[in-house]
Amino acid sequence: MKLILLGPPGAGKGTQAKRLEESRGLKQLSTGDMLRAGAEAGTALGREADRIMKAGKLVPDGIMIDMIAERIDKPDCQRGFILDGFPRTVPQAEALDAMLAKRGQKLDAVIEMLVNDAVLVDRIAGRFSCAKCGAVYHDNTKQPKVAGVCDVCGSKDFKRRPDDNAETVRARLQAYHQQTAPIIPYYKIKGLLRQVDGMADVDAVTRQIEAVLEDL
């Protein structure tokens, strides 16, 4: 199965992708995580991406398309994958169609997570994650069960993203509405678009997504 989770920053794409990875054995492909790994490694591309991410802007299409084209051929994607953060522009969506067609593959669904902008700054400002396994938490709504210890891997090391501040979030939201939202009608016309209420609690969103997948 090949899915896209679509929604603005803080919609819950990463949270739900990790759950689907566990429940369905699909590989989460987060372009944001890939870019952050490049930035941490200090590659030339990583440093450039870091600058763009901190400004809340989008990394150029060609870089992102090459990154995904190379990634989907890896063995861990053979059972299927969940794209989290890609595509983010119409040219990226068109390139994805072309790269899948070239491989005799196709998308099964694009799941849009509907969330009001008003809650997103709060969701993002409160977010932190396990530095070892990437499990996502929130200061107010999802603390680890044992304070300071990751529920998933037991690590005591947590981190926050440098682009998770109010000013950058506003720029990221603007980029979403101007550059990413046009892919919604693109997928609607193709009959691939499904929508879930991303304002519901995390478990309820998971149930909605599972219902969509059962229906496919």
Ligand code: AP5
């Ligand atoms: P990326 O890493 O993709 O960030 P994003 O799209 O802005 O999304 P987030 O990761 O912030 O949010 P999310 O939807 O995953 O929410 P989460 O589950 O963590 O991209 C970062 C940057 O990289 C971009 O700005 C761009 O510069 C660049 N980039 C990446 N891909 C690119 C591309 N294809 N093209 C060009 N540039 C690209 O949840 C957020 C918080 O809310 C968490 O604390 C969570 O616990 C909480 N939460 C989740 N669900 C719920 C719920 N239902 N109720 C209450 N709280 C919830």
